[in-house]
Amino acid sequence: MTAVRGRTRRYRGGVPAILIVEDDQRIRQSLSSRLAERGHQVDAVGTAMSGVEAAVSGTFDVVVLDLGLPDLDGAEALRMIRSVTDVPVVVATARDDEAEIVRLLNAGADDYVVKPYSAEHLEARVRAVLRRSSSDPEQRTLVVGDLTIDLDAREARFEDRPLELTAREFELLAYLAERPGSMVSKRQLLAEVWHQPYGGADKTVDVHLSWLRKKLGETAAEPRYIRTQRGVGVRLVDPGS
Ligand code: CA
Numbered sequence: 001m002t003a004v005r006g007r008t009r010r011y012r013g014g015v016p017a018i019l020i021v022e023d024d025q026r027i028r029q030s031l032s033s034r035l036a037e038r039g040h041q042v043d044a045v046g047t048a049m050s051g052v053e054a055a056v057s058g059t060f061d062v063v064v065l066d067l068g069l070p071d072l073d074g075a076e077a078l079r080m081i082r083s084v085t086d087v088p089v090v091v092a093t094a095r096d097d098e099a100e101i102v103r104l105l106n107a108g109a110d111d112y113v114v115k116p117y118s119a120e121h122l123e124a125r126v127r128a129v130l131r132r133s134s135s136d137p138e139q140r141t142l143v144v145g146d147l148t149i150d151l152d153a154r155e156a157r158f159e160d161r162p163l164e165l166t167a168r169e170f171e172l173l174a175y176l177a178e179r180p181g182s183m184v185s186k187r188q189l190l191a192e193v194w195h196q197p198y199g200g201a202d203k204t205v206d207v208h209l210s211w212l213r214k215k216l217g218e219t220a221a222e223p224r225y226i227r228t229q230r231g232v233g234v235r236l237v238d239p240g241s
Helices: 025-037 048-055 074-084 098-106 119-133 167-177 186-192 202-215
Strands: 018-021 042-045 062-066 089-093 111-114 141-144 147-150 155-158 161-163 226-229 233-236
Touching: 018 025, 018 048, 025 042, 025 119, 042 048, 048 062, 048 074, 062 074, 062 119, 074 089, 074 098, 089 098, 089 119, 098 111, 111 119, 141 167, 147 167, 155 167, 167 186, 167 202, 167 233, 186 202, 186 233, 202 226
Parallel strands: 018 042, 018 062, 062 089, 089 111
Antiparallel strands: 141 147, 147 155, 155 161, 226 233
């Protein structure tokens, strides 16, 4: 391989080009067609080696890497990609194994999805990853309904008024707004907003959600933006869509 870091394509907004590395032909085909329908340029390969080669070609904005591939361990494939390019990588794993996920994030993965996952869920993760790696200020502003979140200024506005949020409330709202419509578990929130990868008290999340709700002028009985599902998690939605 002769590719060098400098060749990495820089994401400039628009619909990202996605490389899928997945050996399950059924998943590969259905994901490819769903993402293509949604306007993405998609390429899909079935082995780690072809994935590494395609990833370093510099023609993709993001790589979705299955960890269970026939020819190479997923962590090894990730290491090979990372040694030549800083293209964002979302790893797809069959097990919701926190120790393994933390290991992969430390090894250079940008985010992860747990199988089975939908094309919509993957797309939300891809957008979040690209937003984090982008230097374009427009990419750094999230809009969900009447809610606007400026990630650089760390300011949120709701119905054209500034929202007074604590640092933790801001983190929580931004995390949910990066994945609009996607269900997020409390365990995931504890890991990624509270930085407690081995869990903590769900009550902590509940209390912060109720404070956020209050600031958005809604209640658990009559939710608009913040929709919780008992025992499953929470998602942020645009009530007008
Ligand atoms: Ca697999």
